[in-house]
Amino acid sequence: MWTISKLTFKEMISKKIFLITIIMTFVFLALYGTAIYFAAKESANAAGAIQGTEAILMQKFFASQLLGVGLYFSSFITALLAILSSVSAISGEVASHQIDTWLMRPISRAQFVLGKFIGLVILMMVYAGSLFFGIVLLHQGIGGEWMALDFQPMQLIKAVSVFVIQPFVLIAFGILLSTRMTTLNAGIVCIILYGASFIGGFIEQLGAVIDKANLVNIGIVTSLIFPVDSMYRKMTVFLFETSDNPLSIAQGGMFTSISSPSNVMVWYAVLYGVIGVVVSIYIFKKRDV
Amino acid sequence: MSVIETNALTKTYNGKGGISDVTLSVGEGIIYGFLGPNGSGKSTFVRTLLGLLQPTSGEGYILGEPIGTTKSREQVGYLPELFRYPDWLTGRQLLESHAELCKIPVRQRKKRIEEVVELVGMTGRENGRISGFSKGMSQRIGLACAILNDPKVVFLDEPTSALDPIGRKDVRDLMVYLRDQGKTVFLNSHLLYEVESVCDHVSIVHQGDMVAQGPWRELMVTEAKVEVVTDQPITVPMPAFVTEYQHKNERDRTRMIFQLENESDIPNIIHYLSSHQTPIYEVKPITPHLEDVFLYWVNQKKENMYVDNQ
Ligand SMILES: Nc1ncnc2c1ncn2[C@@H]1O[C@H](COP(=O)(O)OP(=O)(O)OP(=O)(O)O)[C@@H](O)[C@H]1O
């Protein structure tokens, strides 16, 4: 099993797409850093006119929005990569018949699926985690005093843990599809569900703002079907909200969360991923390759 | 104990194609030829034995272990007919990964890899990336992979499809080498001459049915034909064991083809001709065309079925 994980890991790293991804990630981080630099400079000037509580509110709002947007895109990139790498994990090897010589070795189908899953998950979780800290560090560092938000170490740890659940769920789901479908079909299904989850999350936020339970429920249902966007929301809650901070509600907006997914949702997402892998193994055991 | 044993093993694809009702038993230390035209179900059979396909019905055992279990694949090697290996690996990395999967102890790996690379004639080229390998080189590295774990039984599915004549001979030698070491080689092929020169025992499959199995010589002698070159048309009366003959005149030679009752009649006809003062320049037994052999055994099987039904 570990051999398969290692191979999966190495395969991803040895591909040209990996190098491109890494380069583009640095480009993205550089752009983000530049944006933060100028935003901090301009905002500090503009905020000079306003005083008191209002100023603090505004500062918090801007800062959390900017960090939120950076993290949102990070989560988007991570999601796409997780989908693209997992939907071909099984189907691609079956189609090219490369799988034959692996599966004829004394390893079980379960070990093969698990090996693939672990290899991909480790890689994508490391990637997601690095991106998360990259964004936070840039934001806190370049943004300077005006931009910096107060985070407890515990908050960051909780937030990043939830942040890496997203690739975990997506990879489990992508592999599940790839044990049954062709790479292209699995990719399309995954991306559409991801989009639906995003829209569901958005509607949920909207529902929370205008206080409409129906809309919030739509969001909850979509996050039950595909608990991905809700993990992003939960991450922002961990990051921006402290129970003793009365101002936290005011930090809402497009990229942070007003309606907060419950803790149960986090466990649901983890369970969702685990069940995805178990079902993949079950399906793949019976499949002809 | 038989190395491979199947009992009415069947694999069909939604009721179509595949191969049905194969019962066979392959002994230790032989080269077993699994012979049949394209689409007769050879690859399907081997892939079912290796657990890549789920059998539709019947059962099979490799070294006493039921097929489909990981244990049944512990002492097995396989060269697929579509040999595709991860092309981002080098030949050596591929072999290292397989060595890991086969649990070859770390300290023996390097030595064993060098051995098999040598055996398949890839020494010096194993460090190149597989993406840069020619088809023949890929097939050779595939062979190296198949024998890496010193398996007791090796399945080779058309192992020479990409090889030049020298490569073919190398593979033949390799198979004989494996047999001499007491290994069993299960060879899938549609090439009669390939099977002919090395196989001890063969099965003939046709359209998903096993039509015959037995020692090579017995199966191939479906008819005894011999070509004799003389310098003049033969005028003497033909003996009774010649069932049919034809002749063709070529400048100063005459080419005769005799159809005989038995293979043992070949020396008889030569003796007969020379005792009648016919000069003989050339004698060549005519091996039947594969198609003819197939058809012979297919018809034979149909007749038997007819007899059985009576
Ligand atoms: N995946 C599949 N789905 C449906 N039918 C298949 C599949 N694979 C093989 N078949 C059918 O099963 C039969 C046997 O195919 P198989 O590949 O086992 O033949 P083969 O003897 O190996 O032929 P070849 O000499 O061309 O390699 C063929 O009629 C083929 O059409």
Ligand SMILES: [Mg+2]
């Ligand atoms: Mg075949």
